[in-house]
Each structure stands twice: as C-alpha cells, then as structure tokens.
Amino acid sequence: MAQIGPATISFPSSELTERVNKTEKGQYRKPPVELEKCKLMEMTQYRCDVEGTDRKTARTVCKPFLRLFRRCANGLTVETTEWEFIKDDLR
Numbered sequence: 001m002a003q004i005g006p007a008t009i010s011f012p013s014s015e016l017t018e019r020v021n022k023t024e025k026g027q028y029r030k031p032p033v034e035l036e037k038c039k040l041m042e043m044t045q046y047r048c049d050v051e052g053t054d055r056k057t058a059r060t061v062c063k064p065f066l067r068l069f070r071r072c073a074n075g076l077t078v079e080t081t082e083w084e085f086i087k088d089d090l091r
Contacts, residue, residue, distance in 0.1 A: 013082035014090055020078050035080065036087070038070035 011019060021029050044064050052058035068081045
C-alpha cells in the first residue's frame, strides 16, 4: 500500500510570517521566528513533460524552476518562494 504524506494546507503567501510562528497545535513559537533573519537557501527543481505523441519521435523536455527556502537556527525550514517577492510590500 502506498504511503501518503500529511495533508498540506494552502494559504496566501502574505500570511506566511504569521503562520510560521504557530505550531501545528496552534501554539505560538517562543522565541518568535523572524524569517528575514533566517538563512536564505535555494533549490532547483525540474518539471518534465513529454512532447509529441509518436513513440519514435516523442521526447522529454525538462525545464528548471527555482524554489527558495529559509532555514532558521531552530532547524525550522520554510519554503518562501512567493513570499520573497512580496515581503517588502507587506511592511
């Protein structure tokens, strides 16, 4: 039987700083996490699609896309890709 990961809750990136400061049980983190002070990291992933329908001429084309993360001192790692582009507008 295939294992399924935990459910992921989707929310606007504008709520990231608020949500990262609460645990899964809804308790506030102490001390609060300041994402901007956490180390910025990046990872390149690839999305691959098959182009063409003929088995002899079809080819796989992969395109890179960048994901950004913040790794904090307490070990918390958070994907911040969208947030990095809007964070200055949130101030």
